[in-house]
Amino acid sequence: MHYLSDDGAPLLVRYDIDRIRSVLARNDIGRRTHDMWMWKEFLPLAALTPRVTLGETFTPLIPVPMNHTGGAGDVYIKDEGRLPTGSFKARGLALAVSMARHFGITDLVLPTAGNAGAAAAAYGAAAGMQVHVFAPEDTPQNTIQETKFLGAHVRQVDGLIDRCGELARTAASDNGWHNLATLAEPYRLEGKKTMGLELALQFDWSLPDLIYYPTGGGTGFIGMWKAFQELLELGWIGDRLPRMISVQTHGCNPIKSAFDAGHRDVPEPFGPVTTIVPGVRVPKPLGGRLILSALRESNGHACAVSDEAVLGCHADLARHHGLHLCLEGAACLAAYRDDLAAGRVGKEETAVIFNTATGLKSLP
Numbered sequence: 001m002h003y004l005s006d007d008g009a010p011l012l013v014r015y016d017i018d019r020i021r022s023v024l025a026r027n028d029i030g031r032r033t034h035d036m037w038m039w040k041e042f043l044p045l046a047a048l049t050p051r052v053t054l055g056e057t058f059t060p061l062i063p064v065p066m067n068h069t070g071g072a073g074d075v076y077i078k079d080e081g082r083l084p085t086g087s088f089k090a091r092g093l094a095l096a097v098s099m100a101r102h103f104g105i106t107d108l109v110l111p112t113a114g115n116a117g118a119a120a121a122a123y124g125a126a127a128g129m130q131v132h133v134f135a136p137e138d139t140p141q142n143t144i145q146e147t148k149f150l151g152a153h154v155r156q157v158d159g160l161i162d163r164c165g166e167l168a169r170t171a172a173s174d175n176g177w178h179n180l181a182t183l184a185e186p187y188r189l190e191g192k193k194t195m196g197l198e199l200a201l202q203f204d205w206s207l208p209d210l211i212y213y214p215t216g217g218g219t220g221f222i223g224m225w226k227a228f229q230e231l232l233e234l235g236w237i238g239d240r241l242p243r244m245i246s247v248q249t250h251g252c253n254p255i256k257s258a259f260d261a262g263h264r265d266v267p268e269p270f271g272p273v274t275t276i277v278p279g280v281r282v283p284k285p286l287g288g289r290l291i292l293s294a295l296r297e298s299n300g301h302a303c304a305v306s307d308e309a310v311l312g313c314h315a316d317l318a319r320h321h322g323l324h325l326c327l328e329g330a331a332c333l334a335a336y337r338d339d340l341a342a343g344r345v346g347k348e349e350t351a352v353i354f355n356t357a358t359g360l361k362s363l364p
Ligand SMILES: Cc1ncc(COP(=O)(O)O)c(C=O)c1O
Pocket: 087, 113, 114, 115, 116, 182, 214, 215, 216, 217, 218, 219, 220, 221, 278, 279, 280, 326, 328, 356, 357
């Protein structure tokens, strides 16, 4: 097992890209069953290692009606709510739990804003492991119920995710449990990376102009950027990469604040945290430096929207278009609308908006 570097920074998995090139042709990949395991050469599991899987399907790109976005280019929602336990967390946890089982781990522990805990509970149950979850007191109750129903031991904490992270670290070292916190081990990121690989295939190896992603710990953000670098090195995509746009809210935007101030990392925890959007309630992400460098390398930018704008987009898309997004997805659409109105992005640009969970996670 690998955890953090000696300096306490996240570790990233590196692949022998020349070897991938010698065993796999781009045209062959499309003929495989479309799921996250079709990318096996880009994942750390050895060929014969059994996977812990619950059906990690491809997720669709749903075109958003133009009269809603105000744009003229193609705008799509990538609906990650179709994955097991209804969120994109399934990708990271399917892989991380597969690796943990490979290494003989029996107990998992993690802090969560809700969805990662539910996914860990499901994959842990499938792998025959005990799962221990620390979640803030105000985590949506339906997700807490789901996590308990899947057999995990849940402790709700009077504090934010960073306090839950401290408790998870202590529990891991006291009890010898495996800490699956965001970026504390390298494999969740590799699972989430498949979002970027999948987009490349869906766009026929020429990526969209803009990617809007709701950023908490930032695993998906960093993971997608890593996926694009691997595809670039392999020569499977041209060098026109998407602008990566990080979306947070006024009530918690450490990445936007650090980006706008020109910092290389998030200098201090954001506070006070007031937003109602659970996935972005991370005051100081461990991967701040990696998120900020992906933003800059991609020529992207960071947004913050109000909770009111999120709720407005959430209700509007549901009532007028039948699209029930999670609040995090609605935040991304609100940010896209703001960017269009301010001229930060062009009307003709193709945009992908990440809806990271089913709307059922965000029932009022
Ligand atoms: C629905 C949802 N969207 C977005 C996020 C943020 O994800 P990441 O940690 O990849 O930034 C979370 C994390 O809790 C989430 O549950």
